[in-house]
Amino acid sequence: MNTEITNNSKNGFAVQVRNVTKTFGTGEARTQALKGVDFDAREGELLMIVGPSGCGKTTLLSVIAGTLEFEEGEVDVFHARLHGMSKSAITNFRGGSIGFIFQQFNLIPTLTCIENVSVPLLINGVSRAIAEKKAAEVLALVGLGGRGHDRPSNLSGGQQQRVAIARALVHEPKLIICDEPTSALDKDTGHKIMELLRDVARAPGRCVIVVTHDPRIYQFADRMTEMEDGRVQRVHEAPQAGFSHTHQ
Ligand SMILES: Nc1ncnc2c1ncn2[C@@H]1O[C@H](COP(=O)(O)OP(=O)(O)OP(=O)(O)O)[C@@H](O)[C@H]1O
Numbered sequence: 001m002n003t004e005i006t007n008n009s010k011n012g013f014a015v016q017v018r019n020v021t022k023t024f025g026t027g028e029a030r031t032q033a034l035k036g037v038d039f040d041a042r043e044g045e046l047l048m049i050v051g052p053s054g055c056g057k058t059t060l061l062s063v064i065a066g067t068l069e070f071e072e073g074e075v076d077v078f079h080a081r082l083h084g085m086s087k088s089a090i091t092n093f094r095g096g097s098i099g100f101i102f103q104q105f106n107l108i109p110t111l112t113c114i115e116n117v118s119v120p121l122l123i124n125g126v127s128r129a130i131a132e133k134k135a136a137e138v139l140a141l142v143g144l145g146g147r148g149h150d151r152p153s154n155l156s157g158g159q160q161q162r163v164a165i166a167r168a169l170v171h172e173p174k175l176i177i178c179d180e181p182t183s184a185l186d187k188d189t190g191h192k193i194m195e196l197l198r199d200v201a202r203a204p205g206r207c208v209i210v211v212t213h214d215p216r217i218y219q220f221a222d223r224m225t226e227m228e229d230g231r232v233q234r235v236h237e238a239p240q241a242g243f244s245h246t247h248q
């Protein structure tokens, strides 16, 4: 059982998923959300995942983030083998290495924006003063410099989404996983956020995975993975150059 995080330059992959299955419920309520998914994300890329509602995109992201147990298959994230790790080891690994932007934002309503964004730093042992200073800087980067002391309920949906994005970026994780990061944003704000995520993805040793239904942001993808009915159907290289189909 290899739980060691080794140098990711070994093969250039940030994430490798092999033949993963996941079933929810039993009997008539049984749904096989993942039916043997094979999936790769490379170091240094912004990879998009697209596909119809219910095809398993959020389930796959949750498996990669280590927040959802799966039945069969293998998941490696920067060479940490999630399927062999204890729950506490996964929690530690996630806290240090993964930033997650949830489809439902998942902000803590009783905390201010600065406090929400500080959480990943506090979990990693950073002092409150330094965490809040860094949180304020990242909030400014996503265009919310003046709203740090507001609570999420005082913000619009798009502003809340940007707080969630700031929280995923603040501890500079190697892997950032985004579930519909622009769903509540207008075109210009969405483009600014995607530029930020693309710059992060291109930094050495990092990777950004974005699930989206938003064709306005496809141009930011280095590769595009198409899912359908619990499986990866196709991978396209450089979709901005016209969706060249590489393999099935
Ligand atoms: N906690 C759960 N309990 C039961 N079924 C679930 C659960 N989570 C997801 N499912 C089912 O698994 C399938 C895949 O769901 P998932 O949320 O991964 O889809 P998705 O591709 O993210 O869809 P969307 O684009 O609507 O967000 C769906 O049929 C869904 O109903």
Ligand SMILES: [Mg+2]
Residues within 6 Å of the ligand: 057, 058, 059, 103, 179
């Ligand atoms: Mg989803």
